[in-house]
Amino acid sequence: MSSILRLSEEMAAGTARLRIDVHGSQPVEHVLDDMSFLDYRLAEVRIEPEITRSEPDIVWHQDADKSISYDGRQMTFGGPWPAGPIQKVIVTMLALRMESTGLHPFHASAVRYQGRTVLFLGGESNHGKSMGQIEACRRGALLVSTETTVIDERGWAVLGSKAPFLKKRTEGTERVDKAAPDRGVEKFFGSMPSWEIHTEPSDVDVVVVPAIDGNFDPSCSEMIPFERHFQTFHSVQNYFLLNELLAPGSPMPIVDTDELRAARADFVRRFAERPYFFVRAANPQVLLDEVDRVLRAG
Numbered sequence: 001m002s003s004i005l006r007l008s009e010e011m012a013a014g015t016a017r018l019r020i021d022v023h024g025s026q027p028v029e030h031v032l033d034d035m036s037f038l039d040y041r042l043a044e045v046r047i048e049p050e051i052t053r054s055e056p057d058i059v060w061h062q063d064a065d066k067s068i069s070y071d072g073r074q075m076t077f078g079g080p081w082p083a084g085p086i087q088k089v090i091v092t093m094l095a096l097r098m099e100s101t102g103l104h105p106f107h108a109s110a111v112r113y114q115g116r117t118v119l120f121l122g123g124e125s126n127h128g129k130s131m132g133q134i135e136a137c138r139r140g141a142l143l144v145s146t147e148t149t150v151i152d153e154r155g156w157a158v159l160g161s162k163a164p165f166l167k168k169r170t171e172g173t174e175r176v177d178k179a180a181p182d183r184g185v186e187k188f189f190g191s192m193p194s195w196e197i198h199t200e201p202s203d204v205d206v207v208v209v210p211a212i213d214g215n216f217d218p219s220c221s222e223m224i225p226f227e228r229h230f231q232t233f234h235s236v237q238n239y240f241l242l243n244e245l246l247a248p249g250s251p252m253p254i255v256d257t258d259e260l261r262a263a264r265a266d267f268v269r270r271f272a273e274r275p276y277f278f279v280r281a282a283n284p285q286v287l288l289d290e291v292d293r294v295l296r297a298g
Helices: 036-042 083-100 129-138 182-189 225-240 258-271 284-297
Strands: 005-013 016-023 058-061 067-070 075-078 103-113 116-121 142-145 148-152 156-160 206-212 219-222 245-247 276-281
Touching: 005 083, 016 083, 036 083, 036 148, 058 083, 075 083, 083 103, 083 225, 083 245, 083 258, 103 129, 103 156, 103 225, 103 258, 116 129, 116 225, 116 284, 129 142, 129 182, 129 206, 129 284, 142 148, 142 156, 182 284, 206 225, 206 284, 219 284, 225 258, 225 276, 276 284
Parallel strands: 016 058, 058 075, 116 206, 206 276
Antiparallel strands: 005 016, 067 075, 103 116, 103 142, 103 148, 148 156, 219 276
Protein backbone atom coordinates (compact mmCIF):
# COMPACT_ATOMS: atom_id res chain seq x y z
CA MET A 1 0.00 0.00 0.00
CA SER A 2 1.45 3.33 -1.08
CA SER A 3 1.51 6.07 1.56
CA ILE A 4 2.04 8.88 -0.96
CA LEU A 5 -0.55 11.61 -0.47
CA ARG A 6 -1.82 12.40 -3.96
CA LEU A 7 -4.68 14.74 -3.10
CA SER A 8 -6.16 16.57 -0.15
CA GLU A 9 -9.48 18.14 -1.09
CA GLU A 10 -12.08 19.96 0.98
CA MET A 11 -15.79 20.13 0.14
CA ALA A 12 -18.39 22.39 1.71
CA ALA A 13 -22.15 22.66 2.05
CA GLY A 14 -23.34 25.75 3.85
CA THR A 15 -21.00 26.24 6.82
CA ALA A 16 -20.01 22.56 6.97
CA ARG A 17 -16.62 21.35 5.72
CA LEU A 18 -15.37 17.88 4.81
CA ARG A 19 -11.78 16.91 4.03
CA ILE A 20 -10.87 13.94 1.83
CA ASP A 21 -7.31 12.62 1.43
CA VAL A 22 -6.34 10.26 -1.39
CA HIS A 23 -3.19 8.11 -1.14
CA GLY A 24 -1.84 5.99 -3.95
CA SER A 25 0.65 5.41 -6.73
CA GLN A 26 -1.25 7.41 -9.38
CA PRO A 27 -1.85 11.19 -9.50
CA VAL A 28 -5.47 12.31 -9.13
CA GLU A 29 -6.90 15.76 -9.84
CA HIS A 30 -10.22 15.51 -7.95
CA VAL A 31 -11.97 12.95 -5.79
CA LEU A 32 -15.00 13.17 -8.09
CA ASP A 33 -15.08 14.24 -11.71
CA ASP A 34 -18.79 15.12 -11.53
CA MET A 35 -20.39 17.00 -8.62
CA SER A 36 -24.01 16.77 -9.87
CA PHE A 37 -24.94 13.92 -7.51
CA LEU A 38 -23.70 15.87 -4.48
CA ASP A 39 -25.60 18.98 -5.57
CA TYR A 40 -28.73 16.89 -6.08
CA ARG A 41 -28.49 15.17 -2.71
CA LEU A 42 -27.20 17.98 -0.49
CA ALA A 43 -27.58 21.31 -2.33
CA GLU A 44 -24.81 23.61 -3.47
CA VAL A 45 -21.80 21.45 -2.58
CA ARG A 46 -18.58 23.16 -3.60
CA ILE A 47 -14.87 22.42 -3.64
CA GLU A 48 -13.01 24.86 -1.43
CA PRO A 49 -9.79 26.50 -2.66
CA GLU A 50 -7.99 25.88 0.65
CA ILE A 51 -7.81 23.14 3.28
CA THR A 52 -9.06 24.28 6.69
CA ARG A 53 -9.63 21.01 8.56
CA SER A 54 -6.61 19.67 10.44
CA GLU A 55 -7.44 16.01 9.76
CA PRO A 56 -9.25 14.18 6.96
CA ASP A 57 -12.81 12.93 7.42
CA ILE A 58 -12.43 10.42 4.58
CA VAL A 59 -9.20 8.66 3.59
CA TRP A 60 -8.83 6.61 0.42
CA HIS A 61 -5.86 4.23 0.02
CA GLN A 62 -6.22 3.40 -3.66
CA ASP A 63 -3.53 0.69 -3.78
CA ALA A 64 -4.82 -1.32 -0.80
CA ASP A 65 -7.12 -4.34 -0.84
CA LYS A 66 -10.76 -3.37 -1.31
CA SER A 67 -12.38 -2.46 2.00
CA ILE A 68 -14.34 0.22 3.81
CA SER A 69 -14.42 0.98 7.52
CA TYR A 70 -15.43 3.69 9.99
CA ASP A 71 -13.80 4.26 13.38
CA GLY A 72 -16.32 6.74 14.75
CA ARG A 73 -14.40 9.70 13.35
CA GLN A 74 -12.94 8.83 9.98
CA MET A 75 -14.17 6.79 7.01
CA THR A 76 -11.47 4.77 5.22
CA PHE A 77 -11.68 3.31 1.72
CA GLY A 78 -9.19 0.74 0.53
CA GLY A 79 -8.66 -0.38 -3.05
CA PRO A 80 -10.57 0.38 -6.25
CA TRP A 81 -14.02 1.94 -5.84
CA PRO A 82 -16.26 3.46 -8.52
CA ALA A 83 -17.57 6.98 -8.08
CA GLY A 84 -21.06 5.94 -6.93
CA PRO A 85 -20.20 4.54 -3.47
CA ILE A 86 -17.71 7.36 -2.89
CA GLN A 87 -20.46 9.89 -3.66
CA LYS A 88 -22.80 8.24 -1.18
CA VAL A 89 -20.22 8.21 1.59
CA ILE A 90 -19.37 11.87 0.97
CA VAL A 91 -23.08 12.75 1.25
CA THR A 92 -23.38 10.90 4.56
CA MET A 93 -20.21 12.31 6.08
CA LEU A 94 -21.01 15.83 4.91
CA ALA A 95 -24.56 15.49 6.30
CA LEU A 96 -23.00 14.62 9.67
CA ARG A 97 -20.80 17.72 9.50
CA MET A 98 -23.83 19.81 8.53
CA GLU A 99 -25.71 18.59 11.58
CA SER A 100 -22.82 19.59 13.80
CA THR A 101 -23.18 23.16 12.50
CA GLY A 102 -26.95 23.26 13.02
CA LEU A 103 -28.01 22.41 9.45
CA HIS A 104 -30.40 19.52 8.85
CA PRO A 105 -30.86 18.04 5.35
CA PHE A 106 -34.45 16.93 4.75
CA HIS A 107 -35.48 14.57 1.98
CA ALA A 108 -38.06 17.10 0.87
CA SER A 109 -38.89 19.68 -1.76
CA ALA A 110 -40.13 23.17 -0.95
CA VAL A 111 -41.78 26.13 -2.66
CA ARG A 112 -42.66 29.70 -1.80
CA TYR A 113 -46.34 29.67 -2.66
CA GLN A 114 -49.02 32.26 -1.97
CA GLY A 115 -46.71 34.07 0.42
CA ARG A 116 -45.85 30.98 2.46
CA THR A 117 -43.18 28.31 2.39
CA VAL A 118 -44.63 24.85 1.82
CA LEU A 119 -42.48 21.77 2.43
CA PHE A 120 -43.38 18.58 0.54
CA LEU A 121 -41.94 15.95 2.84
CA GLY A 122 -40.54 12.73 1.46
CA GLY A 123 -41.30 10.69 4.56
CA GLU A 124 -41.69 6.94 4.87
CA SER A 125 -43.27 6.39 1.44
CA ASN A 126 -41.93 9.33 -0.65
CA HIS A 127 -44.88 9.47 -3.08
CA GLY A 128 -45.17 12.91 -4.56
CA LYS A 129 -42.71 15.49 -3.25
CA SER A 130 -41.25 16.17 -6.72
CA MET A 131 -44.57 16.22 -8.56
CA GLY A 132 -46.11 18.41 -5.87
CA GLN A 133 -43.24 20.88 -6.22
CA ILE A 134 -43.54 20.93 -10.01
CA GLU A 135 -47.31 21.52 -9.93
CA ALA A 136 -46.91 24.30 -7.36
CA CYS A 137 -44.33 25.99 -9.58
CA ARG A 138 -46.65 25.53 -12.56
CA ARG A 139 -49.19 27.57 -10.55
CA GLY A 140 -46.71 30.37 -9.96
CA ALA A 141 -44.75 29.25 -6.90
CA LEU A 142 -41.07 30.10 -6.53
CA LEU A 143 -38.74 27.14 -6.17
CA VAL A 144 -36.97 26.74 -2.83
CA SER A 145 -35.68 23.18 -3.31
CA THR A 146 -36.21 19.91 -5.12
CA GLU A 147 -34.64 16.72 -3.73
CA THR A 148 -33.20 18.16 -0.54
CA THR A 149 -34.19 21.06 1.68
CA VAL A 150 -31.64 22.16 4.29
CA ILE A 151 -33.33 23.40 7.47
CA ASP A 152 -31.57 25.31 10.23
CA GLU A 153 -32.21 25.08 13.99
CA ARG A 154 -34.98 27.69 13.75
CA GLY A 155 -36.87 25.56 11.25
CA TRP A 156 -36.07 27.86 8.32
CA ALA A 157 -35.27 26.60 4.83
CA VAL A 158 -31.81 28.04 4.10
CA LEU A 159 -30.47 25.91 1.22
CA GLY A 160 -31.94 23.63 -1.39
CA SER A 161 -31.08 21.47 -4.37
CA LYS A 162 -32.41 22.85 -7.64
CA ALA A 163 -32.52 19.87 -10.06
CA PRO A 164 -35.88 18.05 -9.90
CA PHE A 165 -34.39 14.73 -11.02
CA LEU A 166 -31.00 13.07 -11.18
CA LYS A 167 -30.39 12.51 -14.88
CA LYS A 168 -26.98 10.82 -14.68
CA ARG A 169 -26.14 7.88 -12.42
CA THR A 170 -22.59 6.61 -12.08
CA GLU A 171 -21.47 3.04 -11.43
CA GLY A 172 -22.61 1.96 -8.00
CA THR A 173 -25.79 4.07 -8.04
CA GLU A 174 -27.68 2.39 -10.89
CA ARG A 175 -31.42 2.06 -10.25
CA VAL A 176 -33.81 0.63 -12.82
CA ASP A 177 -36.73 1.82 -10.67
CA LYS A 178 -35.45 5.40 -11.03
CA ALA A 179 -34.98 5.25 -14.79
CA ALA A 180 -36.74 7.74 -17.10
CA PRO A 181 -37.86 10.23 -14.42
CA ASP A 182 -39.19 12.57 -17.08
CA ARG A 183 -41.93 10.09 -17.99
CA GLY A 184 -43.90 11.16 -14.93
CA VAL A 185 -43.57 14.79 -15.98
CA GLU A 186 -44.80 13.92 -19.48
CA LYS A 187 -47.77 12.04 -18.04
CA PHE A 188 -48.91 14.72 -15.62
CA PHE A 189 -47.75 17.97 -17.26
CA GLY A 190 -46.87 17.33 -20.89
CA SER A 191 -43.54 19.10 -20.45
CA MET A 192 -41.50 20.52 -17.59
CA PRO A 193 -42.73 24.01 -16.62
CA SER A 194 -40.26 26.80 -15.98
CA TRP A 195 -39.95 28.60 -12.66
CA GLU A 196 -38.07 31.24 -10.74
CA ILE A 197 -36.03 30.56 -7.62
CA HIS A 198 -36.65 31.91 -4.13
CA THR A 199 -33.21 32.73 -2.77
CA GLU A 200 -33.89 34.11 0.72
CA PRO A 201 -34.10 31.90 3.84
CA SER A 202 -37.71 31.45 4.94
CA ASP A 203 -39.60 29.90 7.82
CA VAL A 204 -41.42 26.70 6.87
CA ASP A 205 -45.09 27.51 7.30
CA VAL A 206 -46.82 24.28 6.27
CA VAL A 207 -45.63 20.70 5.81
CA VAL A 208 -47.41 18.43 3.34
CA VAL A 209 -46.85 14.67 3.27
CA PRO A 210 -48.13 13.73 -0.21
CA ALA A 211 -49.43 10.39 -1.42
CA ILE A 212 -50.03 10.48 -5.17
CA ASP A 213 -51.60 7.37 -6.66
CA GLY A 214 -54.07 7.10 -9.50
CA ASN A 215 -56.42 5.03 -7.34
CA PHE A 216 -56.83 7.54 -4.53
CA ASP A 217 -59.91 9.65 -3.95
CA PRO A 218 -58.75 13.06 -2.70
CA SER A 219 -58.45 13.48 1.04
CA CYS A 220 -56.63 15.84 3.38
CA SER A 221 -56.06 15.15 7.07
CA GLU A 222 -54.16 17.14 9.65
CA MET A 223 -51.55 14.90 11.24
CA ILE A 224 -51.27 14.17 14.96
CA PRO A 225 -47.90 14.76 16.75
CA PHE A 226 -46.59 11.19 16.52
CA GLU A 227 -47.29 11.02 12.78
CA ARG A 228 -45.50 14.34 12.26
CA HIS A 229 -42.45 13.19 14.22
CA PHE A 230 -42.40 9.76 12.58
CA GLN A 231 -42.49 11.04 9.00
CA THR A 232 -39.98 13.83 9.67
CA PHE A 233 -37.52 11.48 11.34
CA HIS A 234 -37.71 9.24 8.27
CA SER A 235 -36.89 12.26 6.12
CA VAL A 236 -33.79 13.37 8.03
CA GLN A 237 -32.50 9.82 8.56
CA ASN A 238 -32.45 9.37 4.78
CA TYR A 239 -28.90 10.75 4.55
CA PHE A 240 -27.18 8.28 6.89
CA LEU A 241 -27.75 5.20 4.70
CA LEU A 242 -28.34 2.70 7.51
CA ASN A 243 -30.04 0.36 5.02
CA GLU A 244 -27.68 0.91 2.08
CA LEU A 245 -25.36 -1.52 0.33
CA LEU A 246 -22.35 0.21 -1.25
CA ALA A 247 -21.33 -2.86 -3.24
CA PRO A 248 -22.14 -6.58 -3.12
CA GLY A 249 -20.90 -7.78 0.26
CA SER A 250 -20.02 -4.24 1.44
CA PRO A 251 -22.70 -2.56 3.55
CA MET A 252 -22.46 1.12 4.38
CA PRO A 253 -20.63 1.42 7.72
CA ILE A 254 -22.82 2.67 10.56
CA VAL A 255 -21.97 6.30 11.25
CA ASP A 256 -24.96 7.03 13.51
CA THR A 257 -24.94 6.91 17.32
CA ASP A 258 -27.57 6.91 20.05
CA GLU A 259 -26.53 10.45 21.00
CA LEU A 260 -26.86 11.76 17.45
CA ARG A 261 -30.22 10.06 16.99
CA ALA A 262 -31.53 11.50 20.25
CA ALA A 263 -30.41 15.01 19.26
CA ARG A 264 -31.98 14.53 15.82
CA ALA A 265 -35.25 13.37 17.36
CA ASP A 266 -35.26 16.43 19.63
CA PHE A 267 -34.79 18.72 16.64
CA VAL A 268 -37.63 16.87 14.89
CA ARG A 269 -39.86 17.38 17.94
CA ARG A 270 -39.28 21.14 17.80
CA PHE A 271 -39.65 21.38 14.03
CA ALA A 272 -42.85 19.31 14.00
CA GLU A 273 -44.80 21.90 16.00
CA ARG A 274 -45.80 23.30 12.59
CA PRO A 275 -49.04 22.31 10.88
CA TYR A 276 -48.72 19.06 8.91
CA PHE A 277 -51.20 17.64 6.44
CA PHE A 278 -51.33 14.20 4.86
CA VAL A 279 -52.80 14.59 1.37
CA ARG A 280 -53.94 11.71 -0.82
CA ALA A 281 -54.54 12.50 -4.48
CA ALA A 282 -54.74 10.80 -7.85
CA ASN A 283 -52.40 13.32 -9.49
CA PRO A 284 -50.36 16.47 -8.71
CA GLN A 285 -53.16 18.78 -9.80
CA VAL A 286 -55.57 17.33 -7.24
CA LEU A 287 -52.81 17.38 -4.63
CA LEU A 288 -52.32 21.12 -5.13
CA ASP A 289 -56.07 21.74 -5.07
CA GLU A 290 -56.01 20.31 -1.54
CA VAL A 291 -52.97 22.39 -0.62
CA ASP A 292 -54.80 25.48 -1.90
CA ARG A 293 -57.68 24.68 0.46
CA VAL A 294 -55.27 24.31 3.38
CA LEU A 295 -53.64 27.67 2.65
CA ARG A 296 -56.98 29.44 2.25
CA ALA A 297 -58.18 28.01 5.57
CA GLY A 298 -54.97 29.04 7.32
